Amino acid sequence: MDFKKYKTFQVVADTLNLTNAAKQLGYTQPTITLQLQSLENELGVTLFDRVGKKTYLTPSGKLVKQYIDQTFALLDEMETELRKLEKPHGVLTVAAPEFYCTQYLSLIIHSYISENPQVKLQLFSCDSNDAMKKVVSNEADLAIIAGPCESQQMESLPLGKEDLVLVTTKELFEKHDVKTLLKSYPFITYKTGSNIQRLMNECLQEYGFTPDKIIECVTDETIKRTVLYHTGTALLGSALVEDELRKGTLAEIHRFPGKIETSMVILKKRMDEQNIQSFSDIVQRIWKEWN
Known part of the structure; x- marks a missing residue:
């Protein structure tokens, strides 16, 4: 023709x-x-x-x-x-736990949109398990998660590690010895089947603590707030509680160094998509600066 x-x-x-x-x-x-x-x-x-x-x-x-x-x-x-195709455009959906959304992704999103104004970003706040499910079902383009990703469909890009810290309020820590505190008050934790539950169980076993009373919560922020109301003890990522530990509103019972690995997960077949690749690059760059 x-x-x-x-x-x-x-x-x-x-x-x-x-x-x-x-x-x-x-x-x-x-x-x-x-x-x-x-x-x-x-x-x-x-x-x-x-x-x-x-x-x-x-x-x-x-x-x-x-x-x-x-x-x-x-x-x-x-x-x-x-x-x-030469520049990122359209919609990019990111799924992540609430803490990552508020503490990390807000800054990353600002930087990304400044560089890629043609992209409309959507952010899902959910636990790590649900975040990975959204990626597999294409409800999300990528996810930031805490803990391991064992799916063969996804590529897991390590971002950093943080400590797990067993905490309670300063008042409860000063009022009771550790043995009494752990026995008398409930352990506040993630819902059954959460992505880091196995890791937490390993830490508790290492510490020699088997909780008799357990309160399950959906998000880490909810767990932290529940602890702050003098409800009991919890095992949380150090980044989540560092301000409260520094201010003295929370007290550290025990620390497990480098236990939580934060990762970005993407479907392997979508790794080369321009939107995903550009966002992945800026996440890895900024996260590296933080660490």
């Missing part, structure tokens, strides 16, 4: 004037006439009629014009979409 001949036809059909068409195309009128004759021979139809000094499209010419306009419109759309 000779697109030059069809483009010449489109311009002539729009202007119905060879002189104006020649100016637009930068061709001589004889060249335009030869291209139109060649196209008519190729299609086996007459495209134009002349009545006096005026040029008209034949019924065949009108039909060809309709399809040529659609064809060139699709080609323009294709070129536009190809240009979009």
